Amino acid sequence: MKARTAYTAKPQRNRFIGRTLGAAAVAGALAWLTLAGGISGGHGAKAEAVTPVAGEAPGYAVEDFNYPQADKILAEKNIVLKRGDGHITLADCASGTGLLEVMARDKDEKICFKVVGDSGWLTMEIPAVFAVRGNDYATQVDMTVGTEEKSFDIAKNTWTSVGESADEQGRDHMLVEIRTSK
Structure with missing residues (x-):
């Protein structure tokens, strides 16, 4: 009887691991699509392009001590x-x-x-x-x-x-x- 219990527990554990890995893969794919712009929060509209903030910010000021004007x-x-x-x-x-x-x-x-x-x-x-x-x-x-x-x-x-x-x-x-x- 011990052998039979061990035999039936292995397929159940393998199915559980398989389902968990499958769900994790789906969640990872959805996260990747969301970040890549494929899905926009489930509203059905296409996500807007992401622009880097640094491109709009002013550059660094380096003091050269030259007299202004x-x-x-x-x-x-x-x-x-x-x-x-x-x-x-x-x-x-x-x-x-x-x-x-x-x-x-x-x-x-x-x-x-x-x-x-x-x-x-x-x-x-x-x-x-x-x-x-x-x-x-x-x-x-x-x-x-x-x-x-x-x-x-x-x-x-x-x-x-x-x-x-x-x-x-x-x-x-x-x-x-x-x-x-x-």
Whole structure:
């Protein structure tokens, strides 16, 4: 009798395994068709094409520190602004107080810069600079005359002679960098 029980249990187990595998295969095929767009949730309509989200999203922004709209500023104001960290920006001198002010012999008006944050830097080319008025920041300017480089510390909230007005020979100096810190 034991042999007969074992004999009848094997076909039942094989049928159970076969049905389970068959159901799993059907479920897998339905899942594949749904993902591939063959079935649209049982509504009888065809599924819409899948588009990658990354194709519609904006690309990555990589900071190159170039001054924005430098070409426009050069054309309108004849000032070369090169690179910076965004904490020192060109400003309208009438826009308020607390600005860095630069006087150049070749310019009819002052050139002003707004400073924000704990520190900042900006590279540029402004020829014939002779004075800089500081603000509440500790400020240093780098200038060139020929191949020689000079740095000047700018007094807070007062005018400081730089360039040709601070040079014994009265040579034209080009402002090439401003650095600030709180």
